[in-house]
C-alpha cells in the first residue's frame with residue numbers, strides 16, 4: 527500500500543471526531559508534503575526540536591506541528607514559534623519554563639500534560655498525584671501564558687492488551703477527574719491524546735480524542 531492509502535485506511539477506521547496526528551519523525555519532509563498535497567491533512571508530530579526546525583520551514587505553513595518528544599528547557603525558545611501544541615509537558619518545571627518563554631514571546635502556548643501510565647521506567651510524565659499537587663499550587667495559578675488543553679500518555683510496549691487497556695482507562699479516568707476538579711471553567715481542556723500504531727484501536731475504545739500514528743502510515747522507522 528502507498529503512503530496515501532495507509533493514511534486513508536486509518537482515517538476511515540477512526541470515528542470522525544477522533545483527531546489523527548501523523549507522526550513524521552525520522553521521515554523525510556517530502557513524504558509529509560505528499561500527504562498534505564494529496565489529502566489536505568495538516569496535523570503532524572515530531573519528537574525532536576532539531577528535526578522539526580529543519581522540516582517546518584520547507585513545508586506548507588498551514589501545517590499544525592505537534593511536539594511529542596521529551597523537551598529540554600534550552601530548546602523551548604526555538605520550538606514555540608513552530609508548534610501548535612506541545613503534547614509532552616512532563617514536569618512542573620518544564621511547564622513554568624514554557625510559560626516564561628511564551629510570555630517573553632507574547633504568546634499563549636497550547637500544551638498537554640503528559641502522564642506516566644506505562645509500567646516501563648523509561649517513559650516520562652507526571653504521576654496523577656504530582657499533577658494534582660501542581661494544579662493546586664499558587665505558583666501554578668500564576669501561569670497565564672499556557673493553555674492546558676488536556677492530557678497525553680503512552681501505554682506499555684507489550685503484547686498484553688489487557689494491560690494496555692487498563693493503562694488507557696486510567697488516563698481517561700484521570701482526565702475526567704482533572705476536568706471536574708480543576709478545569710470546570712476551561713473551554714479548551716478537552717483532549718485525551720493516546721494511541722499509537724500498535725494500540726490506537728484500544729485507545730479509541732477507551733476514550734481517546736487524539737491518536738498519534740507514525741509507522742502504520744510511513745512504514746517502520
Ligand SMILES: *Cc1c(COP(=O)(O)O)cnc(C)c1O
Nearest residue numbers: 549573594722723738739740741
Ligand atoms: C513515535 C511516537 C508515536 C508514534 O509511534 P508509532 O508506533 O510509529 O505509531 C506516538 N507518540 C509518541 C510520543 C511517539 O514518540
